[in-house]
Amino acid sequence: MILSRLNQTRSYFTSMIIKPVQCLKDNYSYILLDQTSKQAAFVDPVEPQKVLKALEDYPDYKLSMILTTHHHWDHAGGNLKLLNQFPITCYGGSDKVEGVGHILKDNDTVQLGDLTIKALSTTGHTMDHICYYIEHGQDRAVFTGDCLFSSGCGRFFEGTPVDMWKALSKLLSLPDDTKVYFGHEYTVSNLKFAQHVEKDNQDIEKKLEWANQVGCTTPSTVANEKLTNPFMRVNLPAVSRLIITDASNASVTDVLGKLRKMKDSF
Numbered sequence: 001m002i003l004s005r006l007n008q009t010r011s012y013f014t015s016m017i018i019k020p021v022q023c024l025k026d027n028y029s030y031i032l033l034d035q036t037s038k039q040a041a042f043v044d045p046v047e048p049q050k051v052l053k054a055l056e057d058y059p060d061y062k063l064s065m066i067l068t069t070h071h072h073w074d075h076a077g078g079n080l081k082l083l084n085q086f087p088i089t090c091y092g093g094s095d096k097v098e099g100v101g102h103i104l105k106d107n108d109t110v111q112l113g114d115l116t117i118k119a120l121s122t123t124g125h126t127m128d129h130i131c132y133y134i135e136h137g138q139d140r141a142v143f144t145g146d147c148l149f150s151s152g153c154g155r156f157f158e159g160t161p162v163d164m165w166k167a168l169s170k171l172l173s174l175p176d177d178t179k180v181y182f183g184h185e186y187t188v189s190n191l192k193f194a195q196h197v198e199k200d201n202q203d204i205e206k207k208l209e210w211a212n213q214v215g216c217t218t219p220s221t222v223a224n225e226k227l228t229n230p231f232m233r234v235n236l237p238a239v240s241r242l243i244i245t246d247a248s249n250a251s252v253t254d255v256l257g258k259l260r261k262m263k264d265s266f
């Protein structure tokens with residue numbers, strides 16, 4: 001009895017703490033902490049001084065690594081400054097990432113104390129885009145950079161709709177309760193576009209009302225994205241019909257490409 005209770009307590013324990021840090025105009029950097037080893041990782045720390053300042057709330061923790069989602073300046077632009085100051089490794093998806101010391105491939109893992117961080121190659125926005133997925137105890141989280149936003153997705157700068165659908169499908173297949181930590185606060189404008197696409201979607205309406213009140217909307221969840229993100233819903237016939245008139249002949253990637261073009265000029 002006591003043992004089973006102990007096991008239950010243990011299974012609910014999570015070693016993971018995540019703190020968002022607002023940077024630049026609308027970027028999010030994140031601090032990822034492992035409570036067991038007292039190690040910290042910075043995700044896309046574009047303004048190092050702001051992220052280091054936020055880490056001061058956790059004086060027992062030591063910075064161990066940088067995780068970079070992709071090579072764009074507003075995500076990777078703080079890496080060199082930090083690497084000059086700390087003897088740490090910077091992870092990323094290609095040598096285009098400023099300061100990268102270790103290039104990750106799909107499904108590679110990185111260890112931060114008790115936390116196993118899995119790299120998901122998610123091309124489309126850039127060809128070196130990596131999302132970082134972590135599962136610990138009952139807690140699951142994914143850092144999605146500029147691949148997936150709350151109720152939106154990144155522009156297809158380097159990849160095709162086929163690349164992006166592959167990436168979004170990987171994120172769709174994560175457990176529903178996975179928390180989604182995205183790279184920009186675009187939620188209100190994304191939801192206005194989502195509403196333009198799906199006028200009768202109550203979940204979008206409710207989320208827009210909420211987002212207008214709270215300001216900072218990170219994290220989302222995979223379950224919520226399935227309900228409110230038009231780019232995650234292009235595989236649903238009810239949604240694709242709203243985007244392409246003759247959806248019966250269109251592939252899911254045709255629909256995704258058309259939807260992205262609509263958003264680009266919205």
Ligand SMILES: [Zn+2]
Binds near residue numbers: 125
């Ligand atoms: Zn970007």
